Amino acid sequence: MKKNELTIAVTGLNAIDSPGPGVSVIRALREAESFRTRIIGLSYESLEPGIYMHDLVDKTYQIPYPSGGTDVLLDRLMYIHGKEKLDVIIPNFDAELYSFIRLEEKLKKMGIHMFLPTLAQYEERTKVNLCNFGEKYGIDVPKSKAFHDLNSARQLDPGFSYPLMVKGKFYDASIAYNGDQLKSHFNKISAKWGLPIILQEFIHGTEFNVTGLGDGKGNTIAAVPMRKQYITDKGKAWGGISIADEKMLEMTRKFLKMTRWRGGFELELMKDKEGKLYLLEINPRLPAWIYLAVGVGQNIPEALVNLALGNEVSPFNHYEVGKMFIRYAWDMIVDRQEFEQISMNGEL
């Protein structure tokens, strides 16, 4: 039986070729069994499709970009909270997490709950720090190093050779097979996401992801591994299948136990020909394919909301193996007045 209604604000409503997780998270919350929801979308741009999905999102407010600073964000959230009485916020972008983590205590005093990694956890797993992270916790990671200027990056350190991955600090990654490509990717990615740029050893193999939820005490509340079946030119899974790889689940449990991770996450993994598993990245939030976890029996966003509210949550101990997700694009027809309203008033 459905219980109380919660007002939950969700970011990440975009759905470009590297889609945000917001719409999938909202679908999961709509299917929650332990509460009913009123969904408040938090958008950055007027063309984020989730804004116009009125069957999923009850009302949307634009919020300032993270570059505006936490004070501006807090002001805006206070305004939204004054109107909507938010119970929970689920931020879904890497770039905004820093601001939300810093605001967590203040928001909690206002009655708004979140369930995020600590600042130390957030910092420790960044791409820049991944090598140290692997060493500290005994997890295999590719060699990587951060660079603030192109010339230093091009003088490859010992141990690095082409091909190698060129990665932005938050998003974007491209393979460079030579110095010219390294220069091109370095400039392109740094222009978009800033410095540093991370050069990472290229591991040949098959890509896998694990999404899950840690309770902040070292326990695994949820974990679902997925093999990417259809990969876009941005490296995003456009189709995938749930799998039963005990090595991946073991690595996930180890990660959660040793870091005492708090919140949702996505591990990006690569398995080489010998079956050795490398941890390529830790995304400190739920992934865009999170609805697959719901489809196989683990409603992770629902569990995250309950943890945020301090409710008792039992760990999931089962999921269906061999279930697939296949993503698709969908053209919505939208009245110009709606676009005008969100653009001019910042609300819809």
Place this chain on the structure above:
Amino acid sequence: MKLKKNIAVSESGLLFNPVTGESFSVNPIGIEVLGMIREAKGQEEICAALIERYTADKITIERDYHDFIDLLAHHHLLERHEEE
């Protein structure tokens, strides 16, 4: 010769490895061979059954059988000691 226990084989011939997420399709003769492997039949018994059913010579059938087994091993679908 043993197929890994967790490999799912559908009636239409789709093999699914739940650990890797890989899937493979085999033709009707492949389904027959997999069925016989599951019944714990050995190479001689399987090849003899195929010779009886199909109009191909023994050498061809044995070669195709080995190619098929090699393919299964290559994709890690057989129990480990069978792969070696």
